[in-house]
Amino acid sequence: MVYMSKKQRTAINPTREENFPKWYQSVVREADMAEMAHVRGCMVIKPWGFGIWENIQQILGQQIKDCGVKNAYFPLFVPLSYIEKEAQHVEGFAKEMAVVTHHRLENTENGLKPSGELTEPLIVRPTSETIIGESFASWIQSYRDLPLKINQWCNIVRWEMRPRVFLRTSEFLWQEGHTAFATAKEAYDDTIQMLKIYKDFSQERLAMPVIDGVKPSYDKFPGAIDTYCIEAMMQDGKALQAGTTHNLGTNFSKAANIMFTDTDGEQKHAHTASWGVSTRLIGGVIMTHADDNGLRLPPEIAPAQIVIIPIQRGKDEQEDAQVLEYAKKLKDSFKGLTFGKFNTKVNVELDDTLIKSSTKKWNWVKKGVPIQIEVGPRDIPENKFVARLRSEETYEKHFLTIDQIKTEIPKFLETIQKTYFDQAKERLDSSIKEVDSFDELKDLFAKDYKGFVLAPWNPCDEEDVRLKELKITIRCVPFEYKKEDKKCILTGEDTNIKAIFAKSY
């Protein structure tokens, strides 16, 4: 038996150290973010979790619009024949498709039975390249119709074998951008530009540092010329692909016949690209920032940056009423307050539920609200309140007065945001090891290494079986690293390219 003092007691059990996957599930449950639905592989996203997604939609959505992209919406159902048009695309997605074959239920002796078989089965979109391509083909006729930039926020279905809340579910929410250009360069530039948007969003809003780069050819999106990605490192050292962009070249425009008449009068295929991020980002935020007391939300994407907890002692009704009154007044004092370089609005929640205040406070610790404010009878005469920052492990009290809100609260929020990023960045930077041989790589992971490895690699078209056996994947060839003439750790060939090797989600 281990002696456990009250101080060591953690809100989340098991701890990260003890069992990372269970810790993760526990954080999701205790923070009241989501739960697995009774429908296989699907999740119910609860308000506190969905609030994060809404912020992602709102902030990233605006950034996407700022790139000249318009939002639209395309059908959930994709005719089978559309998918069939791009050979690699079919191969890549065939094994995880939900297929609709009937359009009616018939009441029989044995219960409801599907009837009215469709002449052509419909696929529930696993992604929308093909169906959007069909629209693009009819929308685009001349170079004057280009570039065409469309985005949709929607749900998609991939019949996953092993679901995990936020990280891998059969149905999930995402944003998929689809763009078409007259030239290959523009399509390429678009994939690079959008990757940059994702990277900045991830780092500046989610406080989640990422490595951007290009996927090995065998790991690219089915039907793409190249796939680019941002890779984040979770606290267990595993990589999480947090966003991707695909340069589709003319593969899909050939399949869907997206053609335009160019300035020279020639009929040409458009060059297309696609890019997306999903609710997986929320899983990334959890595994990047949460600790053994639960979630820690970066202020930039927290559904509420501040919760006010009235300390009502239940002894004196009048006193309790005054405290609540004061709490409301305090809440109003935050109106119009913003923080950070993006002037993000400060949202304040007043927790006036009947739950005991001490319990209440722990609930909000677990939910990861950046700042907890408590107000009690003693604060009223002096217009005071107590603020505690989720980023401080000691949950120290900061005594403030109402007129200090405008100056101090934004500072606190900026500090928390920065602290979370710095901690994650420090972890990432100190967990990238460089090696020059396969044996070193193997030894490292054999010793339960938690982190990334940067090593010389000569790009090839097939995954190395030795890596597969070690459950290690090449995450990407990063855009930035020191170029040196070395030997590929897998083939021994000369190369000046390096790749990130890691275990992954």
Added chain:
RNA sequence: CGGGGUGUGGCGCAGUUGGCUAGCGCGCCUGCCUUGGGAGCAGGAAGCCGGAGGUUCGAGUCCUCUCACCCCGACCA
């Protein structure tokens, strides 16, 4: 889809070689007492033990089938 495991109040679990009113911790409700970092005491509600069938005087426990979930592979944002 292959290999392994688990299904018992909301959550986490215990339940001996079948045996009497099915337990424990947390949570929930009521009361007293407390309240500025997870309080205490007393009382209470809540489970046809995943489902179906079987063996038996008797099944949470044994057998058969089935479903679901978890872990390991294959696949993946």
